[in-house]
Amino acid sequence: MTDSHAADSPSAPRLWGAEARAVAGVRLKTLSADLPADLTTRVLTPDDADRLHVFRLSVVSSLADPDHYRMAGEVGNFVADHLGDKGLTAGIFRGDRLVAYGAIGLPGPGDANRGRDLGLPEEELALVAHMSSAMVEAPDRGRGLHHRLIAWRLEVARALGRPHLLTTVSPRNHVSWGHLAQHGLYPRRWLQVDKDLVRFLVHRDVRVEPVLDTTTARLVPLERLSGQTDLFAQGGRVWARLSGGDVPGGAAGAERRWYALCGRERIGPDR
Numbered sequence: 001m002t003d004s005h006a007a008d009s010p011s012a013p014r015l016w017g018a019e020a021r022a023v024a025g026v027r028l029k030t031l032s033a034d035l036p037a038d039l040t041t042r043v044l045t046p047d048d049a050d051r052l053h054v055f056r057l058s059v060v061s062s063l064a065d066p067d068h069y070r071m072a073g074e075v076g077n078f079v080a081d082h083l084g085d086k087g088l089t090a091g092i093f094r095g096d097r098l099v100a101y102g103a104i105g106l107p108g109p110g111d112a113n114r115g116r117d118l119g120l121p122e123e124e125l126a127l128v129a130h131m132s133s134a135m136v137e138a139p140d141r142g143r144g145l146h147h148r149l150i151a152w153r154l155e156v157a158r159a160l161g162r163p164h165l166l167t168t169v170s171p172r173n174h175v176s177w178g179h180l181a182q183h184g185l186y187p188r189r190w191l192q193v194d195k196d197l198v199r200f201l202v203h204r205d206v207r208v209e210p211v212l213d214t215t216t217a218r219l220v221p222l223e224r225l226s227g228q229t230d231l232f233a234q235g236g237r238v239w240a241r242l243s244g245g246d247v248p249g250g251a252a253g254a255e256r257r258w259y260a261l262c263g264r265e266r267i268g269p270d271r
């Protein structure tokens with residue numbers, strides 16, 4: 001199934017700054033629908049820069065595994081870029097307190113563009129949006145906020161005529177890439193993003209719906225993912241994160257086995 005329209009054409013004019021923010025604001029209804037009653041949403045503005053900066057430092061400093069999010073892997077000035085012309089950020093608030101955000105990057109000509117890392121043709125780079133980052137404060141996790149923030153960014157990218165969604169994520173951060181995969185953003189490549197940082201390059205083109213070739217499907221225990229150098233050979237992708245149940249002997253729900261569902265994309269007319 002394809003889903004494209006004139007705005008997806010590389011030659012169509014792109015929206016930036018205040019106009020893009022207005023489009024993103026209209027899409028807040030996706031983020032707000034059935035939101036827990038104690039929370040509200042809005043698109044952040046440059047006046048939120050300090051608040052966003054402090055929030056990010058606080059979440060990163062309390063990560064269970066520091067590899068899950070490394071600011072060293074970011075490009076440019078994250079906060080300024082995602083509150084100005086180069087990107088948009090939605091905030092979820094309890095009263096005045098920011099409890100979650102999701103940021104989308106809108107690279108322009110000459111900006112760093114993850115489409116190059118995937119090998120997209122030069123004319124497709126104008127159609128790229130970056131799923132740059134999302135963070136939720138620990139007490140509000142498990143309420144569906146991340147899933148909402150992913151859905152909001154997908155809608156905004158679509159509305160802005162950017163069907164290619166790309167980002168990088170730690171293979172150890174399986175909650176994050178597992179959620180992205182649930183929204184059709186699958187790991188497609190290994191990518192070295194800093195001296196010693198190896199990440200999944202995750203991608204979705206909303207105009208196409210790839211299908212797993214089930215004859216190539218295999219489950220890889222998460223702890224063995226990083227050694228799998230051939231994971232992405234011949235159109236390989238990671239399609240999903242699957243739970244294999246609780247670890248024997250562990251307290252119920254305390255520790256689970258997780259697997260990555262890997263395999264190649266089905267090619268051909270009968271796909």
Ligand SMILES: CC(C)(COP(=O)(O)OP(=O)(O)OC[C@H]1O[C@@H](n2cnc3c(N)ncnc32)[C@H](O)[C@@H]1OP(=O)(O)O)[C@@H](O)C(=O)NCCC(=O)NCCS
Binds near residue numbers: 132134143144
């Ligand atoms: C990774 C992170 C963003 C996840 O945020 P979260 O808000 O807890 O995620 P969600 O609540 O959307 O999903 C968590 C679970 O709650 C479930 N859930 C509970 N209520 C839900 C609802 N109303 N709607 C949808 N899902 C719901 C989801 O199904 C999900 O289960 P799954 O993991 O098996 O899919 C958060 O842990 C975090 O900020 N981590 C630190 C920073 C980070 O790693 N960021 C990601 C890299 S950019």
